[in-house]
Amino acid sequence: MNLPLDNIFNFNETADDCVKCGKCIPVCTIHMINPDETTSPRGFLDLLGAYKNGQLDLDQNAKDIFESCFLCTACVEVCPKSIPTDMVIEQVRADIAQEFGIAWYKKAFFLLLRHRWMNDIAFKLGWTFQTCGFKIKAETNSMNSRIALPMLKTSRVFPSLSKTSFLNTYPENIDNGGKRKVAIFIGCLANYNYTGIGDALLEILETLEIDAFLAKSQKCCSAPAYFTGDFDTVDSNAKFNIEYFESFSRDVEAILVPEATCSAMLKVDYEHYFHDQPDWRARAKVIMDKVHMATEWLDSQTELSSILATKDKDARIVTYHNPCHAKKVQGIHEEPRNLIKQNYKMVEMSDPDTCCGFGGVTMQTEKYRFAEAAGKPKAAMIGATGADVVSAECSACRMQINNAMGGAGVTTIFKNPIELIAEALKD
Ligand code: SF4
Numbered sequence: 060m061n062l063p064l065d066n067i068f069n070f071n072e073t074a075d076d077c078v079k080c081g082k083c084i085p086v087c088t089i090h091m092i093n094p095d096e097t098t099s100p101r102g103f104l105d106l107l108g109a110y111k112n113g114q115l116d117l118d119q120n121a122k123d124i125f126e127s128c129f130l131c132t133a134c135v136e137v138c139p140k141s142i143p144t145d146m147v148i149e150q151v152r153a154d155i156a157q158e159f160g161i162a163w164y165k166k167a168f169f170l171l172l173r174h175r176w177m178n179d180i181a182f183k184l185g186w187t188f189q190t191c192g193f194k195i196k197a198e199t200n201s202m203n204s205r206i207a208l209p210m211l212k213t214s215r216v217f218p219s220l221s222k223t224s225f226l227n228t229y230p231e232n233i234d235n236g237g238k239r240k241v242a243i244f245i246g247c248l249a250n251y252n253y254t255g256i257g258d259a260l261l262e263i264l265e266t267l268e269i270d271a272f273l274a275k276s277q278k279c280c281s282a283p284a285y286f287t288g289d290f291d292t293v294d295s296n297a298k299f300n301i302e303y304f305e306s307f308s309r310d311v312e313a314i315l316v317p318e319a320t321c322s323a324m325l326k327v328d329y330e331h332y333f334h335d336q337p338d339w340r341a342r343a344k345v346i347m348d349k350v351h352m353a354t355e356w357l358d359s360q361t362e363l364s365s366i367l368a369t370k371d372k373d374a375r376i377v378t379y380h381n382p383c384h385a386k387k388v389q390g391i392h393e394e395p396r397n398l399i400k401q402n403y404k405m406v407e408m409s410d411p412d413t414c415c416g417f418g419g420v421t422m423q424t425e426k427y428r429f430a431e432a433a434g435k436p437k438a439a440m441i442g443a444t445g446a447d448v449v450s451a452e453c454s455a456c457r458m459q460i461n462n463a464m465g466g467a468g469v470t471t472i473f474k475n476p477i478e479l480i481a482e483a484l485k486d
């Protein structure tokens with residue numbers, strides 16, 4: 060990023076920085092499925108400049124355009140000026156939320172994300188009644204609606220809910236008799252839906268004799284709210300998490316996050332969000348140095364890789380998808396592969412960097428047609444590998460890829476790398 064953080068949100072400066080080279084256009088997720096200049100990084104930047112200069116009203120048409128970006132950051136990676144188009148679109152979505160309000164069901168969802176006790180009750184109720192409305196597939200933690208509704212097509216695959224959340228399953232402090240200690244930030248999907256990820260992370264830490272602190276008061280990182288422009292929720296959860304992390308950070312070596320989007324939100328986006336609150340920005344910067352994606356820290360800071368090398372080889376073939384928030388935002392892609400390849404044969408898909416098309420709450424609801432279209436090429440390239448398992452350290456990717464594979468008839472199973480590693484350790 061060439062512009063200082065303070066200037067980036069002055070949209071016309073960012074728009075002026077674009078040299079219109081078009082290098083971003085072939086990699087842009089929305090442009091691939093909606094090939095129009097207005098839905099391209101260059102087009103978004105032009106419109107943002109016009110909005111800042113008072114030449115564009117934030118009308119329904121502009122709202123539709125700015126909400127069609129997947130925030131995948133593919134454009135940032137190839138841009139010679141490193142223009143953070145995703146960041147400025149996240150910012151304008153706050154203006155859109157002010158202008159149009161936020162849909163009631165998103166508000167209700169974000170309210171849950173602000174209060175863990177409410178979330179616990181809602182998900183428990185969801186677990187109790189999910190079999191009434193959905194057919195559950197336990198082996199993939201997924202479910203399909205029994206009845207067709209506008210956002211609940213019967214063919215659509217959703218993550219099923221677990222009976223007990225990860226954080227409510229274990230004591231807060233787990234003594235593995237070790238001299239080292241880490242905290243775990245689990246993320247909402249792994250806490251309520253894909254709870255096997257947290258179980259697996261604890262098994263790995265037990266093998267390594269590293270004590271675990273579950274940090275049970277943690278709140279949602281607020282990524283879903285940030286991507287939707289609900290900055291009140293971001294402000295509340297981010298400040299809470301920063302203060303909470305500060306309260307125990309001296310007692311732990313690291314805060315491990317087995318989720319790319321949560322980790323990117325904590326480590327990178329909190330600082331962007333607090334661009335106009337310098338004290339909080341400085342606090343976020345300091346505390347988030349302790350936050351690491353789980354595979355990154357386990358690969359670089361422990362002997363896990365050599366322990367895995369002593370274990371049996373597994374006959375299953377694994378292909379790895381690079382979550383945008385892991386590789387493009389945090390540079391993490393070799394670490395999960397280093398660990399997985401110790402016990403599994405790996406085959407690369409034709410383009411592991413292509414965005415899976417999750418895109419956030421709006422993309423998964425009002426603009427689901429775009430998410431569905433963006434998921435198809437990813438499902439096809441996974442199917443073409445013939446792999447038994449597709450892996451990615453991101454439960455948003457898991458939800459989207461499971462759905463895309465279901466629609467394409469691809470039978471590959473999805474597992475977080477942490478789950479594959481824990482399985483290998485049992486051999
Ligand atoms: S963040 Fe992704 S979808 Fe949005 S403009 Fe950039 S490449 Fe396109």
Ligand code: SF4
Nearest residue numbers: 077078080081083138
């Ligand atoms: S790659 Fe960067 S400079 Fe080139 S058109 Fe895209 S946003 Fe503008």
